[in-house]
Amino acid sequence: MALAKLGVVVLDCPDPGALARFYAEVLGGTVGREDDDWVELSVPEGQTLAFQRAAGHTPPQWPRADHNGQQLHLDFDAGSTWAEIDAAHEKVLALGARPLDLEDREKKDFQVYADPAGHPFCLCRIEHG
Structure with a gap:
């Protein structure tokens, strides 16, 4: 319980x-x-x-190997295709997010951003089955 x-x-x-x-x-x-x-x-x-x-x-720092930076991040299901992720990418940038990690998205199935206050969040590609 x-x-x-x-x-x-x-x-x-x-x-x-x-x-x-x-x-x-x-x-x-x-x-x-x-x-x-x-x-x-x-x-x-x-x-x-x-x-x-x-x-x-003070916004968290991402990534930090010494673990004194980022304490938490939010993951968002942004769709099951890269076209949906790309559309979400353009919208979050227009709203004031900034990219932190857009590398190797096909391997990782996510992209990392900072919100306007600097908190990390991910747009994740989730395969729905």
Whole structure:
């Protein structure tokens, strides 16, 4: 029996509203509870994401061999074809993401980006069967 249930995934950032809007465009969903320091995004058929203002936010570094940089990343199913991934790639770039690793995508089935606050996320090619 579980001791607890996962409630919300929270990302620290300098501007919670802006980051919530970025992820709303990427994932869909509805921005719910919102104030200066905290914004929640309800994602269709998914986990609630929240964005918390963090003074002096320092984005994680990806990749870091010493494990002092990246602590977490999000994986997004962006389709089963490279055409779908390419379309998602263009859209996340237009929204303010920046590429971190686009190498060997056919071998890895994913591409790595940083959101506007610097958090790593992946667009993954998932074969649906």
